[in-house]
Amino acid sequence: MQLKRILSWILISSFTFQISSFALDSELHGFVDGRAGGRTQNDPHEDDRSLTELRLQLDSLTYFDAAELQIRADFLYDDLATDIEQVDLDNGDGFIDLREFNVLFTPVDWADMKIGRQILTWGTGDLLFINDLFPKDWNSFLLGRDEEYLKAPSDSVYASFFPSIGTFDVAYTPRFDADRYIDGRRVSYWNPALQSIAGKNAEIDAQRRDEWFKDDELSMRFYRPFLSWEGALYAYHGFWKSPMGANSSGAYFPRMNAYGTSAKGSLGSGLANVEFGYYDSTEESSATQIVPNDEVRFLMGYEREVAKDLTAGAQYYLEWMMEYDDYLDDQFNPDTARDEARHVLTLRLTQMLMNQNLILSLFTFYSPSDNDAYFRPIITYKITDNWMVTANGNFFIGEDDYTFFGQLKYNSNVNLGVRYSF
């Protein structure tokens, strides 16, 4: 009698499970990723370790008749976190990092909508961003997490319209999503007030822009084919994504609008891209606050296969500050101020070997004006369809402590990782 009851219970529950999974039409995937690494030199203000963490990512996609629900979350054990139980979904602190939680549907034939937490990307640069003002996680990028973590999630309504003249995308973020910026907790940086490289001794805890519908962001893009290339126009209304301003209460995110354009397409036997943006810093510096000046940003790139399974991509990038003299006047120490124009060259080399299971890649940023550089080698080997091992490095060199990459010189690190995907 007891056995029969158990059997029927198992049958009923398995049946219910089948019905529900059938009705839901759901897919579940993910990975377990363990990474550990250390700094290659002593950093007086940071831990010797760059990463010691284990994460489980669960990625579920559920199809409904008229919509798709996507939920992707990382469950994390991070031995370097100050308080793993303190979850902050905005800056990714704590044991859960919610990457995506959104609904995608097609309200009319000529439009798509995605509402909720999502990863947003546009623009033409390779690891250089001008008109992509969606949040980035610079700490993850510099410390050696997988490249997907460079993109931080946005809580947005994303609508795409498809009239015959082109595609029009609008992302509305009702509450500002800042970059997961360099704040000194894990990555040391140049602190202009201290006139030295700082870290945990001078953590930046910027005032959050967290008022719904007031601290909001609007990003727009229009793109269409243009003489066999793709041309795009961009506009952004929001804030500097890292706390570039300072007022009596400390660091904050000043208002900023941006306008830009880009084009990409094939040229000769490769691909070329060019992108321009104007950052309009709409607040004014005064006796009580300092805000960044307007900037022109420009990049151009070219990528091609140079040998079998070897691809090379080169870029030139420019940040050009407007009204530079005014900026210099505001500096504590003009000797450590940034240049009027910052020039950067990048080179990406990617070699695939052993049936594309071994991938060697090196990304180099080099600034001839700042006289600094950032080398980013990555080796990935897919042992089986499920198991992958990776080793990566992030090396920063610079003549001075106050330049863009030079300030990161004590953060140079190497990491090893292993991942099981399912």
Added chain:
Amino acid sequence: MKKIMTALLVASSLGVYAELSVDEIVKKANEASYYAGKDGKAEVEMKIIDKSGSSRTREFTLLRMNTDNGNQKFYVYFKKPADIYKQVFMVWKEVGEGNSDSRWMWLPALNLSKQIAPGDKRTSFVGSDFVYEDVSGRNLKEDNHELTETTDTQYVIKNTPKDAGSVEFSYYTVRIDKETFLPRKAEYFDKNGKHYRTVEATKVETIQGFPTVIESVVKDLNTGGSTVNTFSNVKYDIGLKENIFTERFLRRPPREVTR
């Protein structure tokens, strides 16, 4: 009227018996292998087996649509392995003189559409022994074709590249079925004349009137590796819209591939 009918009958019956020119044979073979129907869909399992016998498996849904002038669009939605789940590979194949294919990858975790530099078409497709050209078809204009043998059931064509430096083979032979015009076996020879690679259609079925390869095997005799492609749920003329092959549907894979 009767004369016309007779003339037509004679002409058509002549057509059956007339020897086809080599160009007509390779054209028909190309159409049979890559252009069946206006569009099509298939589930593909790709098993990559190395010399030691261990294997890796790719699973994807393939959409294909014929556009104008022999051009085509392909949409490949990956389901396995897990590390490339939901990635999309899209190709706009251009057969016109001087045009090159356009290729894109969709990387879902980065929400990024990445155009791929127009590369060597003789490189491996997703790490398998198939090369890109096996998947979307080698442009007929790239080779000189020569009919070397006609058996009861097959034509044997020798194909020699016009630009010898652009490929790793010196020539390849293809055995084409007389009845279906499907290529059944291709053998590649290197610069020393050594046979080093075989692509074979090992199972053929007629689906909606189109003879269709449902299993193909490529063997690399140099490495000892092989790849087996198995096609299932093959459907033709499913009424695909051309806008599926745009960035909109990279961002949002259509139900034709996700279901």
